[in-house]
Amino acid sequence: MTTPLTSTSTDTPTSAATPTGAAAQPQTTGRTRATGKEWWRTAVIYQVYPRSFADSNGDGIGDLPGITAHLPALRTLGVDAIWLSPFMTSPQRDAGYDVADYRDVDPIFGTLHDFDRMLGAAHELGLRVIVDLVPNHTSSDHAWFQAALASAEGSEEREHYYFRDGKGENGDEPPNNWESVFGGPAWTRLTDPDGTPGQWYLHLFDSSQPDLNWEDPWVREQFRGILRFWLDRGVDGFRIDVAHGMVKAEGLPDETDAEHGGSMSGAGATLEPDISDEPPSSPFWGQEGGHEIFRDWHTVLAAYDGDRALCGEAWVSPPSRLARYVRPDEMQQTFNFSYLETPWQADALRGVIEDSLEAFGGVGAPSTWVLSNHDVVRHATRLGISEDNPQGHGLGPKTPFRPDAVAGIRRARAATTLMLALPGSAYLYQGEELGLPEVIDLPDSARQDPTWFRTNGERYGRDGCRVPLPWTSDGPANGFNDTGASWLPQPDEWAGLARDVEESDPLSTLSLYRRLLSEREARALGAGELEWVDGLGDDVVAFRNGGVTVVANLGTASVPLPTGLVILSSEPLSGSELPADTAAWLAG
Ligand code: NOJ
Numbered sequence: 268m269t270t271p272l273t274s275t276s277t278d279t280p281t282s283a284a285t286p287t288g289a290a291a292q293p294q295t296t297g298r299t300r301a302t303g304k305e306w307w308r309t310a311v312i313y314q315v316y317p318r319s320f321a322d323s324n325g326d327g328i329g330d331l332p333g334i335t336a337h338l339p340a341l342r343t344l345g346v347d348a349i350w351l352s353p354f355m356t357s358p359q360r361d362a363g364y365d366v367a368d369y370r371d372v373d374p375i376f377g378t379l380h381d382f383d384r385m386l387g388a389a390h391e392l393g394l395r396v397i398v399d400l401v402p403n404h405t406s407s408d409h410a411w412f413q414a415a416l417a418s419a420e421g422s423e424e425r426e427h428y429y430f431r432d433g434k435g436e437n438g439d440e441p442p443n444n445w446e447s448v449f450g451g452p453a454w455t456r457l458t459d460p461d462g463t464p465g466q467w468y469l470h471l472f473d474s475s476q477p478d479l480n481w482e483d484p485w486v487r488e489q490f491r492g493i494l495r496f497w498l499d500r501g502v503d504g505f506r507i508d509v510a511h512g513m514v515k516a517e518g519l520p521d522e523t524d525a526e527h528g529g530s531m532s533g534a535g536a537t538l539e540p541d542i543s544d545e546p547p548s549s550p551f552w553g554q555e556g557g558h559e560i561f562r563d564w565h566t567v568l569a570a571y572d573g574d575r576a577l578c579g580e581a582w583v584s585p586p587s588r589l590a591r592y593v594r595p596d597e598m599q600q601t602f603n604f605s606y607l608e609t610p611w612q613a614d615a616l617r618g619v620i621e622d623s624l625e626a627f628g629g630v631g632a633p634s635t636w637v638l639s640n641h642d643v644v645r646h647a648t649r650l651g652i653s654e655d656n657p658q659g660h661g662l663g664p665k666t667p668f669r670p671d672a673v674a675g676i677r678r679a680r681a682a683t684t685l686m687l688a689l690p691g692s693a694y695l696y697q698g699e700e701l702g703l704p705e706v707i708d709l710p711d712s713a714r715q716d717p718t719w720f721r722t723n724g725e726r727y728g729r730d731g732c733r734v735p736l737p738w739t740s741d742g743p744a745n746g747f748n749d750t751g752a753s754w755l756p757q758p759d760e761w762a763g764l765a766r767d768v769e770e771s772d773p774l775s776t777l778s779l780y781r782r783l784l785s786e787r788e789a790r791a792l793g794a795g796e797l798e799w800v801d802g803l804g805d806d807v808v809a810f811r812n813g814g815v816t817v818v819a820n821l822g823t824a825s826v827p828l829p830t831g832l833v834i835l836s837s838e839p840l841s842g843s844e845l846p847a848d849t850a851a852w853l854a855g
């Protein structure tokens with residue numbers, strides 16, 4: 268439903284009385300934090316990237332005790348839950364998304380005991396905990412893959428993965444034309460013990476990440492056990508890595524020309540390949556057979572108390588297709604990457620919000636919203652880019668353009684101000700609450716993303732969004748640890764973005780996030796309903812939710828603010844105008 272609004276007057280001027288900072292107190296009425304039944308419908312979930320969050324032992328890599336020590340800061344921020352990127356045993360060739368033991372903690376992150384302590388501390392603070400499950404592939408170090416290598420062609424052990432003979436006279440061509448998301452072919456050939464070339468194995472990602480064969484009932488049984496292992500420890504749910512890629516088309520057919528390069532990179536597979544409303548547009552993404560697995564897992568979780576939840580990482584669009592992953596008997600949530608990828612344009616933003624609410628609502632699921640994660644250029648930088656920059660390419664010193672940093676952070680604050688007023692559940696990525704930008708000038712020698720290596724430096728990849736957090740403006744590694752070691756170097760300017768600096772600045776991005784989260788909770792916006800507000804101009808996105816009118820100006824000129832008392836704004840306001848790249852919440 269749409270409500271026209273005349274916008275010529277404001278009941279209450281908006282300037283000094285409406286700071287974004289901590290000084291203004293939120294309302295205390297409304298529901299309590301998202302702790303009740305089906306908490307995931309409205310929760311704000313904060314992504315912790317463990318290697319870059321906080322380092323307790325000074326080796327330069329964040330760890331579980333570091334997370335435990337800093338949980339109170341997340342409670343103060345006002346989030347409902349945390350999602351931890353993988354901390355399981357791993358050779359770390361893809362930063363932990365290459366798991367060698369699903370039932371243990373990698374020593375660089377601590378021990379299972381450290382995990383239990385962290386989980387207990389989070390629960391005591393009222394924070395739910397979601398862990399990352401990586402079922403599409405294992406590490407090549409995993410005992411299952413090692414056993415497959417040591418077993419004969421056609422053996423049960425090889426059946427757990429995709430081993431195939433090569434094509435061509437000597438089998439020296441890959442079994443099909445699929446390409447790795449990280450660049451190069453998706454197949455690697457083995458050398459048999461006698462030194463002769465052997466079979467090929469499939470890896471949609473790095474060659475150290477062989478794809479599991481989900482047609483094999485043995486694989487399915489293993490993962491039921493892994494889910495129960497973590498559920499028994501008390502986790503509140505799982506984020507499912509590459510949920511859209513687990514099942515492949517029967518016979519592993521070649522990708523057709525139309526499918527190939529139909530992705531953002533134009534260079535083979537990427538993380539967001541399925542852009543069709545029709546049956547899957549790719550032999551390895553979005554296959555129908557995957558849904559059976561999620562229905563099975565739904566029943567595994569349902570046997571536990573306390574509303575455990577699955578959130579799928581499925582780079583599938585449009586939202587109508589994505590919604591298939593959250594039908595009532597499948598996962599509870601799925602990331603909304605169509606929203607993340609929407610350019611800073613009013614009509615596009617209105618469109619994706621409308622489509623998402625309709626598609627998710629149509630299957631009884633909450634919409635989710637997200638602007639940043641560990642795979643994409645941070646939105647404080649991304650929203651300052653007008654050039655084409657495919658996801659996964661990242662940014663580096665030789666990128667032929669420089670993002671507009673001033674516009675980027677201003678739009679990012681406005682974008683988050685709008686996002687956190689939307690009904691449903693929202694994801695935040697560590698550091699965005701400090702307004703951290705992408706780090707562009709990392710030295711080549713520091714880069715670790717397999718994308719960088721597999722494309723010979725042609726794509727920078729994702730290291731720039733993974734730099735360790737600044738906690739304090741002075742001290743070693745800006746308080747990330749007490750030795751100064753840091754697995755990726757922090758830029759000098761980050762001292763000014765440290766949490767302790769922002770905590771005492773009412774106009775900081777941290778103060779804005781705190782305010783947004785407390786007002787969102789107090790006004791129960793996650794559980795609300797969106798009603799569009801029209802008549803404010805083509806460049807304005809405006810809606811009502813739960814007695815709040817939200818207005819975002821995505822144009823280049825100021826627009827008049829509609830009537831109402833300003834609750835908060837992404838930039839300080841003066842008079843009755845909403846400047847460009849600014850968003851505000853008004854009461855009434
Ligand atoms: C998606 C994860 O978010 C990304 O970081 C990882 O590299 C790939 N899946 C492969 O596991």
Ligand code: CA
Binds near residue numbers: 322326327328330375
């Ligand atoms: Ca450490």
